Amino acid sequence: MRLRLPEERPTEPPTGYKIAHPVLSHDGARAGFTGVSLGGALPYGVLADASCVYGLRHTAPHRRCDCGFHCVHDLATAEALLCTAEHRSAALLEVSVLGRYIRFERGFRYARQRVRTATVGPCACGTVAAALADAGWGRPGWRALTPSCAGCVRGRTSLSLADFARLAGERLRVVAGAGNKIAGLDPPEGLGVPELTAEAALLQARLDWFQAQLARLGGQGPGGPPQG
Incomplete structure (x- = not known):
């Protein structure tokens, strides 16, 4: 007899946390995110449906595959991922878990998501970020963006945090973080x-x-x- 996992029917979408790199389309018309692990080659929008990264035709998430969006339950766990060198410029995302999902000890693997809030870290110089600037790498058709202050943007392609949120759409909220504290869009007093x-x-x-x-x-x- 095959054991079945218990089904959950929440009254509201569960909340999860993850990290991702902000990206801008090559024509400057769209903004989104690209993941830091398995699905990093497939940028996604604020509201997006998952697909199998291996090109299989099953619906994500599939029990016998690793496909689907991934997030963790705990904010502190997601913040800890930003400590590694390759993830320092990533944004911290708060997401709504939509559609079918599989619950694990530390998080979810799921079919659909809405990014509600993106918190970007400080500029490389340590100043609170005022913009997202070309990071010098990307995916086909997409430029990766990194947090930057006004003094370090220089001649790079860049967007203010408000402009990135506007291009991304779906009522995305983008805030600037200083360390583990959210500083908001206004200069600190x-x-x-x-x-x-x-x-x-x-x-x-x-x-x-x-x-x-x-x-x-x-x-x-x-x-x-x-x-x-």
Whole structure:
């Protein structure tokens, strides 16, 4: 006799947590995410259906396959995944588990999901992220994005957090995180002299870069000779 797992019929979709890299389509018209493990080659939108990554025709998730979306039950478990070097620039996602799912000790494997909130980490320089910029790698047709402050964006393709949420659609909420604390989209209050000095230095570096680009293109930078 084959044992069957107990069926669950929740009144509301279960909540799960996972990490993924934000991505932007090559034409700049769509935004989404790409996973960090088995399904990483298949970017997905905020509201998406899973398919078998091995190309099999069964419905995901299948008991005898690894296909389907994956997430964990506990927020702290997902946050711990961000500690590894290859996942430092990934975003922390809060998702609604939709459709059929298989429950495991630490999480779900499931058929459909809606990403409700994406929390991005700080810029590589340590400043709270203000944008998502080209990370220098991607998938066919998609550019991976990494958190960046205004001073480190420079000339890279980038989106503000609000613009990424708008392109992704489905009422996605994107917030900037500082360490394990969600900082929101607004600048932190109560900055002291050292923090304000650092911000001013970043802005000056950004201005210097723009002036250098203008000079390279033959434009007239501040204090430079007039161009004939």
